Amino acid sequence: MKIVVDMSKCQHYGQCCFEAEDVFQLDDDGKLTYADEVDDSRRNDVESAADVCPMQAITIE
Amino acid sequence: MRVAIVGGGLGALRTAESLVASGYAGEIVIVSDENHFPYNRPPLSKEALKDGIEPASLEFKRRPSLESVTWVLGDRAQSVSLRDRTLTLASGRDITFDGLAIATGIRPRRLVAGGPEAGRHVLRTLEDASSLRNELNRSRSLLVVGAGFIGCEVAATARLLGLSVKVVAVDEEPMIRPLGLELSQELRRRHEAKGVEFHLGVGIEAFLGDETATGVRLSDGSEHFADVIVEAIGSIPNIEWLSGNGLDLSDGVLVDVSMRIAGAPVPVVAVGDIAKYPHGLFDETPRRIEHWNLPTETGRRAGKTLAALLAGDEPGLEPVGFIPTFWSDQYEYNIQSFGIPGIADHQRLSFGTWGEPLIVEYLRGNELVGVVGIDSVPQLVPYRNLLMKRA
Numbered sequence: 001m002k003i004v005v006d007m008s009k010c011q012h013y014g015q016c017c018f019e020a021e022d023v024f025q026l027d028d029d030g031k032l033t034y035a036d037e038v039d040d041s042r043r044n045d046v047e048s049a050a051d052v053c054p055m056q057a058i059t060i061e
Numbered sequence: 062m063r064v065a066i067v068g069g070g071l072g073a074l075r076t077a078e079s080l081v082a083s084g085y086a087g088e089i090v091i092v093s094d095e096n097h098f099p100y101n102r103p104p105l106s107k108e109a110l111k112d113g114i115e116p117a118s119l120e121f122k123r124r125p126s127l128e129s130v131t132w133v134l135g136d137r138a139q140s141v142s143l144r145d146r147t148l149t150l151a152s153g154r155d156i157t158f159d160g161l162a163i164a165t166g167i168r169p170r171r172l173v174a175g176g177p178e179a180g181r182h183v184l185r186t187l188e189d190a191s192s193l194r195n196e197l198n199r200s201r202s203l204l205v206v207g208a209g210f211i212g213c214e215v216a217a218t219a220r221l222l223g224l225s226v227k228v229v230a231v232d233e234e235p236m237i238r239p240l241g242l243e244l245s246q247e248l249r250r251r252h253e254a255k256g257v258e259f260h261l262g263v264g265i266e267a268f269l270g271d272e273t274a275t276g277v278r279l280s281d282g283s284e285h286f287a288d289v290i291v292e293a294i295g296s297i298p299n300i301e302w303l304s305g306n307g308l309d310l311s312d313g314v315l316v317d318v319s320m321r322i323a324g325a326p327v328p329v330v331a332v333g334d335i336a337k338y339p340h341g342l343f344d345e346t347p348r349r350i351e352h353w354n355l356p357t358e359t360g361r362r363a364g365k366t367l368a369a370l371l372a373g374d375e376p377g378l379e380p381v382g383f384i385p386t387f388w389s390d391q392y393e394y395n396i397q398s399f400g401i402p403g404i405a406d407h408q409r410l411s412f413g414t415w416g417e418p419l420i421v422e423y424l425r426g427n428e429l430v431g432v433v434g435i436d437s438v439p440q441l442v443p444y445r446n447l448l449m450k451r452a
Binding site: 056 | 075101103121122353354357386388390395397437438439441442445
């Protein structure tokens with residue numbers, strides 16, 4: 001499963017990190033980093049992360 | 062079997078998704094008085110108001126699981142009979158149901174004051190935002206009535222667009238109810254440094270102008286004029302259509318931790334801004350909280366509850382366990398909150414310094430009940446985790 005974050009929308013709120021902390025992280029400067037390819041078994045949490053993004057910047061392919 | 066979801070915002074969408082994910086295979090009808098599929102409202106006072114409003118880009122993704130949902134857009138619930146399981150729409154159409162989800166949310170509260178009605182903008186819907194944006198684009202000055210989050214966000218956006226901005230409010234500081242005195246003073250100073258002029262602690266006696274409002278007279282006798290006037294003095298729940306069913310409708314719709322109206326003659330849940338329920342984080346007091354993450358959280362739970370009830374099962378009554386959270390962008394500042402700061406009895410600066418990135422802790426007695434940061438997202442994480450542990 002592929003994950004795309006539209007970095008022109010992302011405001012680094014970090015809400016996604018709480019839903020799938022193994023996939024989305026904030027670095028020490030508060031910038032989002034994420035895994036762009038994860039196992040399908042993580043789909044539920046990644047969908048939750050996309051749901052709670054205030055900017056709706058996360059797409060799952 | 063049919064579930065009617067009344068309201069077409071984020072809470073309605075998440076309820077429908079959760080219903081299907083919980084195994085409900087019957088019909089779902091979503092009724093909304095708006096002519097749009099569910100869309101994201103926060104940008105309406107920020108990016109979209111500043112840069113342009115494209116409805117399609119604000120719509121939430123609708124999952125393939127919702128393909129068979131019937132959308133009734135541009136029609137409003139007029140009344141409902143829970144006993145007869147029938148919803149009546151403004152168009153006269155009746156919809157019968159086996160389960161009901163109440164997701165009609167809130168609308169802007171209007172000020173009761175003399176003077177012209179026309180020209181008093183509010184901000185809740187895409188149409189509100191479009192019309193306000195058109196006005197801002199051809200104006201040089203803005204007067205905001207109300208100093209809550211929406212009012213302050215619109216003030217910041219208008220400053221970014223180059224308008225001169227005044228904010229008038231009966232509150233003594235901006236956003237004081239959720240944020241308390243010290244942080245609201247801090248945010249006022251930041252707005253003032255950006256050129257916003259505040260007149261606080263004063264009532265609005267009347268709107269001024271001939272046919273269109275062009276100004277206000279305040280309780281201190283002063284008069285203030287602007288090209289555009291925005292009224293942002295809070296909101297009220299859209300409960301009128303529910304009357305006559307014996308429900309507790311004092312400030313929203315009272316539900317239990319499963320989002321169900323216990324004792325209703327048919328399975329009924331309420332979600333989002335309109336739902337009042339015990340959070341169970343700090344106490345059992347039912348509260349209605351208008352934070353962006355709660356339509357998603359309550360919708361997920363309500364869908365499960367409704368699916369269980371319609372399958373003849375009892376819904377789970379585990380404590381709510383989700384942390385209210387909101388954020389706000391004003392100028393380059395990013396404000397983020399976790400918990401319920403508004404119920405604290407005191408607050409203290411716990412990270413950073415005034416005027417810089419900072420975190421304020423909100424305490425009730427010795428207990429942490431909320432935390433708000435400005436430009437401090439990574440540092441907020443441990444506080445959020447502390448609050449989570451209570452859940």
